[in-house]
Amino acid sequence: MYQYDKYDQQMVDTRVAEFRDQVERRLAGELTEDQFKPLRLMNGLYLQLHAYMLRVAIPYGTLNGKQMRMLGHIARKYDRDYGHFTTRQNIQYNWIKLEDAPDILADLASVEMHAIQTSGNCIRNISSDQYAGAAADEIADPRPWAEILRQWSSFHPEFSYLPRKFKIAVIASDEDRAAMRLHDIGIQLVHKDGELGAKFFVGGGMGRTPMIGPEIRDFVPADELISYAEACLRVYNRYGRRDNKYKARIKILVHELGKEEYTRQVEEEFAHMKTLGLNPPVEELARISEYFADPAFEAGASDDLDLSDPDFNLWVDQNTVAHKQAGYSIAIISLKPQGGIPGDASSAQIDLMADLAEQYSFDELRVTHSQNIVLPHVKKSDLYALWQKLDEAGLAPANLDLITDSIACPGLDYCSLANARSIPLAQKISERFADLGRQRELGELKLKISGCINACGHHHAGHIGILGVDRKGTENYQLLLGGSAAEDTSLAKITGPGFSEDGVIDAIETVTDLYLKERQEDERFIDTYRRVGMARFKEAIYG
């Protein structure tokens, strides 16, 4: 894992001191809320439904045991004993006191973490593949690139006041586990003629106008990747619409200019930038990459597993993924217990996951965009002991990628922008489909719920999506079908008129029943939907 150098640490420490002073001045009445609000937002501190909310950045979803334990400590000491892992691989605390915020940031800084650029019109936390460095199918490790992008984008003076927020994802395999094409910039590392470089996709996003980012370049040599990203941002910074918040994202610019014209301008800017010599020095790339060297895997570790315990067998089958190293697995801890709140974890659970990472996964954890936690490097011979400890703590639901592994935004229970609650729906659906045999029969099924059009719960990208709307002061839910955040990215379509809470759950059952009836061979839900088409599903739902 990357470790802060003195510059990183100094930047973060200085920021904590600055914010401490700003909070003191706010509490003393020297700053009004209008003056203070932009300052607190630059430090990830929002004001939400019940209190201040703090969003902490987890760079590309990667953290170590010490950092995870600090997240648990913060939940216990300053919040109400839990945190919420988000679709942007971050964590949010819902009950923060303004007077505690500087101490929390200082605690975070002591473990090389912060909440900078988790709000505002700047480049947000870089997201990446949660299996980076462990996946059997990656062509290179995306983390050094995510880290370089993090350093480049942190406090980048030119990109602190963009027209709107900006999200970048980096992946390095054909399978997309990071919703890459639904980011403002999606970067896929690829090889061409034996050389490492990247494909660029620009102008994707969700929110009220969802768009899939088109590919604008099939190969940027690796050492020019930052310059190319910078060129993409420069064109956006200059021409992105600042007059209308709803048209300010880069997706609108790319859409309005057209991919060809946007690309032409980026290429022109890029040609200019190449003359400036702005690529990061090669030694710096090498220095950063060293931090991401493989851990000391045991050579010749056995691939044998005793699967005689049926519950363990199910968990291994559902929640572990092939590792690049023989004798190792990637283990996914589902934060979606039956009837639970997707993405929430108690301080005790967070502590336990920190311990288990130290004990079984070379001190590494990852947060996934589907609000689960990954132990990336577990020796197969340790899996049973690990599973037993997880199970004891309620952390072993064997439901990865099944219908109860849903994504849900905080919705009206916590979020001041919400139209409807998201969490109770996720809970009720997980009760309705509680039977694991039934879930496994349905197979891979991505259910994603947002409490409003901002789409924090990725409803546009759900095989089944739910969008909460306000109908004359009561909660109402629209059902969407056919989205995907994977390499077959697609945007879900609304089925028709909205439903009550119970109504939408019934409709989901209708939809899954139809799928089981129509399914051919080993089609997933999304495959059957794509083959059969919306009309059949609509007819089944609305008669």
Added chain:
Amino acid sequence: MNILTGNDLKTGDVTWWTGSDWSRHVEDAVDVGENFEAILQEEEASRRVNVPYAIAAEMTDDGPRPAHIKDRVRALGPTVRPDLTLKPADPEAGNWVI
């Protein structure tokens, strides 16, 4: 009726205007009628509350209830965590929220 609400500056707690102070319990809220601009300004300036605003509410036997669902959720706490609401011991406490 109109009632005033905001968040405590230091703690962020949701609070309601009682006529002389801010309470965490919506039951303590008073009707401010139409003349609340001065109170809002004075209270914001005195830093007892952060970004206060007026909302429509209805008087019931149990006290004032905000008209909008969002403020009802604010008044009680998250519906999915009854243990974290203002009335954790009373399972019926949230029946009026939704």
